[in-house]
Amino acid sequence: MAREANFDGLVGPTHNYGGLSDGNLASARNEGLVSSPRAGVLEGLAKMKRLADSGLVQGLLPPHERPYLPLLRRAGFSGSDSAVIEAAWRSAPGLLRKACSASPMWAANAATVSPSADTKDGRLHFTPANLLTTLHRSIEGEQTKRALDWAFADTGRFAVHDVLPMQPDFADEGAANHVRLCAEQGGEGVEIFVYGRTADEAWSGKFPARQTLEACQAVARSHRLDPKRTVFLRQSPEAIDAGAFHNDVVCVGTRTTLFFHELAFADRDSALEAIRRAADGLFEPDFVEVPQAEVPISDAITSYLFNSQLLEWPGEDRLVLIAPKETEETASTQAYCSAMTVGNGPIGRVEFVEVRQSMRNGGGPACLRLRVVLTDQELAAVTPRALMSDALYPELVAWAERHYREQLGPNDLADPALLVESREALDALTQILELGGGYYPFQRA
Structure with missing residues (x-):
């Protein structure tokens, strides 16, 4: 037997609205607002x-550790930790904002x-994303690998x-551009990789195409x-330009269900036919x-209808869509969800959740989780505190309430x-999750 697990990123103590992500409309729209790290982690x-x-x-x-001083020191700032932060704020405030981003959430x-059902060696494979299109995310790969090695x-x-080579030919954004369809989670499936550009093409779009075919x-x-x-x-x-x-x-x-917008793929008919061919003999895609x-x-993007979790819910015979409250509050997406669920299609229910702290930076419920299909034996091998x-839940709630600021302005x-506060929080989390000595860079310094 196999089940799909969701591994969510814990919101970090420096969660803020820096407006750092080109092409992410919510991030740009909310740049400079006062955030609530505590509300974000509790949500x-x-x-x-x-x-x-x-x-x-x-x-x-x-x-991850934030502010990330190794980035600032590699950029030429020196002295004590506080001196580095003060000097960066004076002469390169944009760089400091990038070093403080809580984007690993x-x-x-x-x-x-x-x-493992899809791989020739029968192991479950992970490739941490290099995220090289944006500076504030390109610093994540090493620590992400450490987290996956722990869990x-x-x-x-x-x-x-x-991670793949840190070079534009191999620009990789991870599972946000990957979908897996299957008849049963434990059986062989079809893996769908979606890219925005090839490595050798001249891109002239309004916003960057972050994923390459080569990656x-x-x-x-x-x-x-x-x-x-x-x-x-x-x-x-x-879709990228939108x-x-x-x-x-x-x-x-x-x-077997792919839920998508009409404008999702460059060649819609060819895309669906390619999926059907790959699934031939395994299942009929829905x-x-x-x-x-x-x-x-525009409504699909502002409401994040598709940036939702599509789940097999225990005890229910149709899929459940876990969507952000913004989907319920947008007229067109609310109407679509109501009509969709009263029909006989594969999605039987939509549940709306409050993740506004994430949404204001352009991340819905789907952004917050990494999907991992685990057999019973693999689940037993996962590090328990992961x-x-x-x-664990009340421990983490108490930890967040103790260490996180209620508000954080630019x-x-x-x-x-x-x-200091962030490091104290991460030191405490190291003990709660039993991460081991030297998990974070500042602990190894």
Whole structure:
């Protein structure tokens, strides 16, 4: 037996609205607003607990060290830690904002994951994303690999690869551009990689196309996937220019169901036919396409209808869509969800959740989680403290309430006390999660 688990990124103590992500409309729109790190982490924990209480497997990934002083020191700032922060704020405030970003909370970008049922060596494979398109995310790869090595330490069952080369040809954004369809989670599936551009093309779009075909192909090779069951699809340039900076802003899928916007793919007909061919002999794909006439792509992006979790819910015979409150509050997407669920399609219910702290930076429920299909034996091999439980949840809530600020404004990033507070929080988390000595860079210094 195998089940799909969700590993959510814990929101970090420096969660702020820096507006750092080109092409992410929500991030740009909310730049400079006052954030609430405490509300953000508690919202994320509540979502995790809701899924764990339902009987789903729910895991977590620790936040990264922020402010990230190694970035600032490599940029020429020196002296004590507080001196580095003060000097960076005076002469390079934009760089300091990047060094403070809590973007690892969006675990959909942490890695691409291939279940053991799809790989030639029968191991579960992870490739941490290099995220090189944006500076504030390009510093994540090494610590993400450390997190995955901690959670999935059994090298006989799990293979955690290095990030792809840090070069534009291999621009990789992780599972946000990857979908897996299957008849049963424990059976062979079809892995769908979605890219925005090829390495050698001149890109002239309004916003960057972050994922390259070459990165997708490299991950598929490293994971030892069957080429006949692997599909490479091009994302629609129109969707990218509308603000779909990742494919998961316009598409989500699980089991045999692919839920997507009409404008998600550059060649819609060819994309669906390629999926059908790859699935031949395994299952018949169930396509749920949302027409542009019913939900304009602008509404799909601002509401994050597709940046939702599509789940097999225990005790229910149809899939459940876990969508942000903004989907309920947008007229076109609310109407579409109501009509969709009263029909006989594969999605039977939509549950709306509060993740506004994440949404204001452009990350919905799907951004916050990394999906990992685990057999019973693999689940037993996961590091226990990486899994949400009735005992762990109150510990993490108390930890967040003790260490996180209620509010964080743009100028607060220059406060050297924020560095001290963040390190104290991460030191305490190291003990709670049993991360081991030297998990974070500042602990190894």
